[in-house]
Structures are given as C-alpha cells and as structure tokens.
Amino acid sequence: MITVVSLNPCMDETLCGAFQAGATNRFSTGQMDAGGKGYNVAAALKSLGAPVRLIGLMPRRGSDAYMQAVDALGIESDFVSCPGTLRVNTKIVDERGVLTEINRTGFSASALVAAQMADCCRHYAPKSALMLFCGSMPWGFAPDFYAAMADQLPSPAMIDASGAALRAAADSNAVLLKPNLDEFAQLIGETPAQTLDALARQVGLAARKMGKTLAVSLGARGMLLAQREQVFYAEAPKVSGVRCSVGAGDNALAAMAFSWTQGGRGETLLSAGVAAGTASVLRAGTQPLCRKTYRELLGRVSPLAIVGSPFDLNK
Ligand SMILES: Nc1ncnc2c1ncn2[C@@H]1O[C@H](COP(=O)(O)OP(=O)(O)OP(=O)(O)O)[C@@H](O)[C@H]1O
Numbered sequence: 001m002i003t004v005v006s007l008n009p010c011m012d013e014t015l016c017g018a019f020q021a022g023a024t025n026r027f028s029t030g031q032m033d034a035g036g037k038g039y040n041v042a043a044a045l046k047s048l049g050a051p052v053r054l055i056g057l058m059p060r061r062g063s064d065a066y067m068q069a070v071d072a073l074g075i076e077s078d079f080v081s082c083p084g085t086l087r088v089n090t091k092i093v094d095e096r097g098v099l100t101e102i103n104r105t106g107f108s109a110s111a112l113v114a115a116q117m118a119d120c121c122r123h124y125a126p127k128s129a130l131m132l133f134c135g136s137m138p139w140g141f142a143p144d145f146y147a148a149m150a151d152q153l154p155s156p157a158m159i160d161a162s163g164a165a166l167r168a169a170a171d172s173n174a175v176l177l178k179p180n181l182d183e184f185a186q187l188i189g190e191t192p193a194q195t196l197d198a199l200a201r202q203v204g205l206a207a208r209k210m211g212k213t214l215a216v217s218l219g220a221r222g223m224l225l226a227q228r229e230q231v232f233y234a235e236a237p238k239v240s241g242v243r244c245s246v247g248a249g250d251n252a253l254a255a256m257a258f259s260w261t262q263g264g265r266g267e268t269l270l271s272a273g274v275a276a277g278t279a280s281v282l283r284a285g286t287q288p289l290c291r292k293t294y295r296e297l298l299g300r301v302s303p304l305a306i307v308g309s310p311f312d313l314n315k
Pocket residue numbers: 179180181217218219220221222223236237239242245246247248249250251252273274275276277278281
C-alpha cells in the first residue's frame with residue numbers, strides 16, 4: 001500500500017468563458033472538483049492500478065464534496081478533522097484558452113492538530129510500502145514536518161515540496177525528492193545550468209550530497225534523474241494536443257512511486273515519471289490519468305545515461 005499524505009486539500013473550481021480583469025465577469029456555474037497535490041497524486045495512483053490510501057487534514061466545513069470524490073474513486077482514506085473551511089481555488093479559462101488561477105491560502109492548524117497528524121502518519125507508516133508527502137503545508141506546521149516524518153517513520157518516504165520544506169527534506173532520510181527546475185534552483189541556491197550536461201552535473205552533485213534519488217522535472221523537456229553515481233535524462237515524448245500542464249508533476253511522482261514499490265530504480269523510475277507526466281498533459285484539467293496512454297508513452301521514452309552531450313535548454 002502507498003500512503004499519500006495531504007495536508008492542504010482544496011476544491012478546484014473551473015470557470016470557462018469571457019474574462020477581463022477590472023470588469024464585471026459573469027459565468028454560469030463552474031465545475032467543482034476535489035484537488036490539492038495529495039488528492040491528485042492519490043487519484044493518479046488509483047488510475048495506474050496501485051494500492052493507495054489517502055490520509056491528511058480535513059477542515060470541518062465545506063468538505064462533503066471532497067469526501068464524496070475520494071469515496072467515488074474507491075480510495076481508502078483517513079483524515080484528521082480540524083477547525084476551518086476547505087479552501088476553494090478558482091481557475092478561469094477564457095475564450096482564448098488563457099488560464100488565470102486564484103489560489104487561496106489554506107486554513108491554519110494548531111500544534112495539537114500537527115501532533116495528531118504526526119500520530120496518524122506513525123499509525124499508517126508500518127502498513128505502507130511507501131509514504132508520499134506532497135504539496136504545501138498549512139500555517140502552524142513546521143517547515144521540516146515532512147523531513148521529520150521521513151526520519152522517524154519505519155517506511156521509506158518520497159517528498160514533493162518547495163522552499164523551506166524542500167530544503168529540510170534534502171537533509172532527511174527521504175529516498176526521493178521531485179523538484180521541478182525552479183524548485184531545484186531554490187534548493188541548491190544557484191542558477192540552474194543552461195546545458196543538459198552541466199545541469200546533469202549539478203543534479204548529480206546535489207543528489208550525491210543528499211544521498212538520495214533526485215528527480216528534476218523539466219516540463220516539456222522531460223526529466224533528469226540522479227541516483228548514486230549515475231545521472232539519466234529522458235526527453236518527454238513528442239505529443240500533439242497538449243491540454244493542461246498543471247499537475248503533470250503530481251502524475252509523474254505517482255508513477256515513480258508505484259514503479260519504486262515494484263522494484264523500479266534509475267532509468268525505470270525515470271521512464272515511468274516522464275510517461276505519466278506527458279500522459280497527464282494530454283488530458284483536460286480534471287480528467288483522471290489514462291492508463292492506456294501512459295503505457296503507450298512508456299514505450300516511447302528512451303532514457304539516456306548522461307555522457308556530456310551539449311544540449312541548450314533554451315532551445
Ligand atoms: N508540455 C509538455 N509536453 C510533454 N510532457 C510534459 C509537458 N509538461 C510536462 N510534461 C511531463 O511532465 C513531467 C512533469 O512536469 P513538470 O516539470 O511541469 O512538473 P511540475 O512543475 O512539478 O508540475 P506540477 O507541480 O504542476 O504538478 C515532465 O518531466 C514531462 O515528462
């Protein structure tokens with residue numbers, strides 16, 4: 001069983017139609033979907049056929065639709081109830097397809113709620129092949145919460161976070177981190193290199209210092225993965241009809257996690273991540289990951305061991 005920890009759940013409201021900043025905009029009822037990184041990763045694992053459990057925090061108000069969505073997917077779940085209202089993030093897609101996102105900060109959590117959440121993680125970790133910690137944390141959580149859990153829990157952990165939580169994760173026992181390029185730059189405190197071989201060296205060096213697998217996703221350019229002394233790169237398969245790149249990283253993480261529990265390492269992990277990330281961009285925002293598309297794309301990903309070929313990332 002893979003246990004996904006979701007500390008900052010939300011509902012995603014998507015509004016489609018004419019939109020102009022500074023004007024009065026009228027929309028018919030928007031589409032409401034459960035969201036947040038934890039939910040997205042758990043839903044992707046379910047689509048891939050992985051055994052998955054979703055645990056996390058759930059504010060007392062506004063959570064009915066979220067809970068119904070989790071149940072409808074058949075995902076086992078357990079949430080620590082806390083005061084507050086589930087946030088709604090609004091996405092506006094105008095007639096030209098331009099996306100405007102309005103994300104609300106989540107609820108605040110007390111020290112008691114943080115302690116209950118840590119207990120919940122301790123309860124499920126021994127029954128889990130892998131723990132996944134993804135996304136932002138509510139006010140009230142120490143930035144090193146994920147790192148502390150990775151150090152304390154008996155099962156391996158993967159972390160997809162940014163800023164201080166990612167920096168703390170770098171010093172933890174987590175087995176894998178999945179930053180995107182911006183998050184990787186924040187993590188190492190340097191400008192990322194512009195050529196693939198130089199970037200691969202930066203990623204390889206950072207992974208060796210941390211003693212863990214580092215998967216740096218590069219959007220449409222694919223992903224670099226460093227493990228022990230090796231660095232692999234896989235280009236994203238060329239696809240037409242890209243619809244939505246939001247959440248590509250969540251789907252990539254889900255596929256790497258599933259592959260990892262099945263013994264996948266190095267190139268195998270990388271291929272899974274790139275194929276799922278690319279399968280994800282082909283679906284409309286809220287559609288689940290398509291397993292058939294994922295498998296087709298998996299056959300088209302060809303990971304390379306980096307040997308120093310120049311590759312300008314700006315091209
Ligand atoms: N436009 C695209 N075309 C093809 N594949 C893509 C595209 N964008 C992303 N991908 C695939 O998805 C993977 C993850 O994407 P990305 O680097 O954008 O993650 P991310 O920034 O963490 O996303 P998020 O946090 O929104 O989930 C990439 O490594 C790549 O394989």
